[in-house]
Amino acid sequence: TQLLEQSPQFLSIQxxxxxTVYCNSSSVFSSLxxxxxxxxEGPVLLVTVVTGGEVKKLKRLTFQFGDARKDxxxxxxxxxPGDTGLYLCAGARGTNAGKSTFGDGTTLTVKP
Amino acid sequence: KAGVxxxxxxxxKTRGQQVTLSCSPISGHxxxxxxxxxxxxxxxxxxxxxxETQRNKGNFPGRFSGRQFSNSRSEMNVSxxxxxxxxxxxxxxxxxxxxxxxxxxxxxxxxL
Numbered sequence: 643t644q645l646l647e648q649s650p651q652f653l654s655i656q657x658x659x660x661x662t663v664y665c666n667s668s669s670v671f672s673s674l675x676x677x678x679x680x681x682x683e684g685p686v687l688l689v690t691v692v693t694g695g696e697v698k699k700l701k702r703l704t705f706q707f708g709d710a711r712k713d714x715x716x717x718x719x720x721x722x723p724g725d726t727g728l729y730l731c732a733g734a735r736g737t738n739a740g741k742s743t744f745g746d747g748t749t750l751t752v753k754p
Numbered sequence: 755k756a757g758v759x760x761x762x763x764x765x766x767k768t769r770g771q772q773v774t775l776s777c778s779p780i781s782g783h784x785x786x787x788x789x790x791x792x793x794x795x796x797x798x799x800x801x802x803x804x805x806e807t808q809r810n811k812g813n814f815p816g817r818f819s820g821r822q823f824s825n826s827r828s829e830m831n832v833s834x835x836x837x838x839x840x841x842x843x844x845x846x847x848x849x850x851x852x853x854x855x856x857x858x859x860x861x862x863x864x865x866l
Contacts, residue, residue, distance in 0.1 A: 682842075687857075
């Protein structure tokens with residue numbers, strides 16, 4: 643059973659465009675993480691959100707956790723080729739962050 | 755601080771063999787989790803260790819096992835390898851088994 647669904651699965655845009663990717667679940671998570679992964683490497687943690695409605699900004703990236711802590715979004719402003727990669731969301735319940743559930747990811751390609 | 759390290763980075767084995775993968779967590783981190791990543795299944799949780807005890811276990815057969823040492827280093831073992839075990843095996847460590855995890859670069863296992 644896939645507990646976290648990410649959309650879109652693939653996204654190809656031009657440099658300078660804005661984009662939003664989504665992470666949805668029917669389950670409540672105590673925390674949610676966003677990672678970016680490049681081919682052949684491990685995921686790199688971008689942000690952790692823990693409070694319903696929380697918004698975090700990391701330069702051109704804006705992360706939001708849904709009020710009910712079941713969904714999240716990642717918005718990138720003025721995308722750059724360096725943003726290319728696989729974006730993964732992961733949810734944890736209680737203190738079981740060591741057993742995170744991952745979405746299948748959104749593969750983003752930013753063309754120069 | 756040095757990041758999570760995994761050895762070896764690449765491994766080629768044949769069906770029926772066994773393999774041991776090693777993970778050294780970030781200094782001070784006591785939680786170590788293992789994940790299997792394949793194109794078809796995404797990131798799947800294998801197990802998590804905290805202070806030398808297996809805290810959580812995913813839905814993998816008994817051929818997959820692990821352990822954690824007193825210095826928090828961890829190993830995972832796969833016995834009687836099958837073609838379907840070919841994957842990127844990722845190790846992640848966290849400061850206290852809550853919220854954030856930091857991934858290593860992974861071990862790419864190919865079973866022929």
